Each structure stands twice: as structure tokens, then as C-alpha cells.
Amino acid sequence: MGIQMANSENIKKAAELLNSGGLVAMPTETVYGLAANAFDGQAVARIFAAKGRPQINPLIVHVASIAQAEDHVVFDARARKYADHFWPGPLTLILPKKENCEISELVSAGLPTIGVRCPAHPIAQQLLNTCGLPLAAPSANASGTISPTAPIHVAQSLGDKVDMILSGGNCTEGLESTILDLSGALPVILRPGTITADDIAQVEGLTPEVGYGNPEAPTSPGQLLKHYAPNADLRLNAVDVAADEALLGFGSLKFMGVKGGGFAKDLPQGQMLNLSENGDLYQAASHLFAYLRRLDDAGFSKIAVMSIPNTGLGIAINDRLTRAARK
Ligand code: TXA
């Protein structure tokens, strides 16, 4: 069926596919998700197969509302505060499973917790409301590769392994949701995203702990794995660019030189993409995955990446870049 316009007829079709065990790629504000009925173990198994994802890596469950999430996970007063504040939006909450929870065991990879998220994207909302199911959905890309921020990325990465791709254009956020673990005494950020530690601290006046960045001792199973890998080798914090490298820029290129002479701003078109000419981190985040793909697809085997300030949203961007650079 391939890429379909997300009109009400196709959303209805997508909902029917989900109710009969199919896989639907849906737009969210962060990245495209590969959705299946979270109650249906066989459908969930198809997600793992389509992505080539190790079954130790649990999936996020998408819900239409807090009320729907409450059917499956234990929502205490603290969880409710965060959800009230950030939902619908790019925040995943890790919460204890309810007793007799009917979500497939495969979704949580045997853990006693589930990651739940209520996406803000209107098409994701319509799909969730139309199908009436909680939807297990990881990013809609082959495991380990760059996350999809446009419908064409899903088609290129998964092809006919997905029954339908609902098109919602480019994702506005472009980075996966912030993951906040609320299953312990203190809130812990397991994956940085566009909702920053400072944003989270506003809610209770409590700065969350940092639970990411140490590949030797990951707190989220998915953090163990090589991720977001382009084919090209990345060289981070580059202060110049070699003639055979592509450049992923950030901010002004005025002082960026080419090794052996010349200026980066004069590089041939296609060899250089700038995440944000005026140094806007939000814009850079929304471009990151699509630009990595473009340079990769252009056939460069090396990409020099200019440094990105490691504050606010820059923390999430640098998290993805560091993983993408890992061999
Ligand atoms: O923005 C997003 O979160 C996107 C869109 C589609 O919603 N989804 C996404 O899913 O990024 P995925 O599967 O690519 O990443 C989910 C991450 C993995 O690193 C996984 O290990 C972690 O969430 N995770 C899921 N359930 C968990 C749990 N119960 N405890 C700890 N980590 C969990």
C-alpha cells in the first residue's frame, strides 16, 4: 500500500489494519512510529521482525489520553503532574505495569514497567482515537539506523514490511521523545529529548537525575545498542573540513576552513548542509536526522560535524551525534 495521504478514509483503513494485526507507520511530532496493537503479541512480534530489533529492547506504548494510560500502568500523583504538564507531547513516562495489565509481555521485554506516551501530532491522535487501541510503536526504521522524520524515510528503510505508511509530512521535533523514568524514588531521564531537564525541573522544582550517556552501564535497555548509525564515519567537534569530507554545519561558517586552504562556505553544493545558520538548536534538532541521511545518500564516507553547545536541547542533539559516531 505504501505511502498514503492521511485523510479520514485512510485513517479508518489504518485503524482497521491495526485491529486485524497489521503494521502502520504513523507520523508523530518526534519521528515516525511503526505501530501495532499493543495487546496483540503476534502483531508486536511483527514489529521486532520488521525492524530487526533485539527482543530485549522494549517498545513505547502510545495512548490517546491519560485516562487510557491509566488502564495499563500505575499513575500516581507525581506521574499525573508530569503528564498533565507535558501531554500530549514528546515525553515518555516509564511507569509500573498494573496488575493484570493486558499489554503484550513482548512490548515491555519482560520488564515490570512500561514506557507510555501520548503524542501531540493530530494524525497520531486521530489514529489512536479511531482504532481505540494502545499502540506499541518504536521508531519506524531498521534497528540501529537513523530514525525517520519523513514518510519517504520509512519507505526506504522498511519497504513492504509495513502494511501502510500514513503521511503527515516532516516531523516538527525531529528527535525522539525525552524518556523520564518515574518507577523509582527519583525521576531519572533515560534519554534526552526536546523536553529538557530544565523543563522537567519546572514541574516539581526537582531536577531529574541523568541516566544516560554511560554505554557501560545503561539504564534503558535500548541504550546498550549501536544507534542512529549512518554509513559514513562521523568526526565530531570539527574545526575544519577535509576536501573529501562532507560538512554538517551549525551556526556561522565564517571561521570554518578547508584543510589545505579555502573556506567551508565555498564547498560545492551538496557537500555541506547547515543544521541552523543562526545557531537555533530547535531548528538544528528538526534537521539532524534528515541531513545525516542526505549526506549519507550522497555517498560521502566521512562527515565532519561542527560542535553544538551542550546545553538545553543541545544535550539531546549531542547524545544522538555521539551514538551515531560510535563504531
Ligand atoms: O519519540 C519517540 O519516542 C518515538 C515515537 C515513535 O514515539 N519512539 C521511539 O521508540 O523512539 P524507540 O523504540 O525507538 O525507542 C524507545 C526507547 C528504547 O531505547 C527503549 O529501550 C526504551 O525506550 N524503553 C521502552 N520501554 C522501556 C522501559 N519499560 N524501561 C526503560 N526503557 C524503556
Ligand code: MG
Ligand atoms: Mg528507535
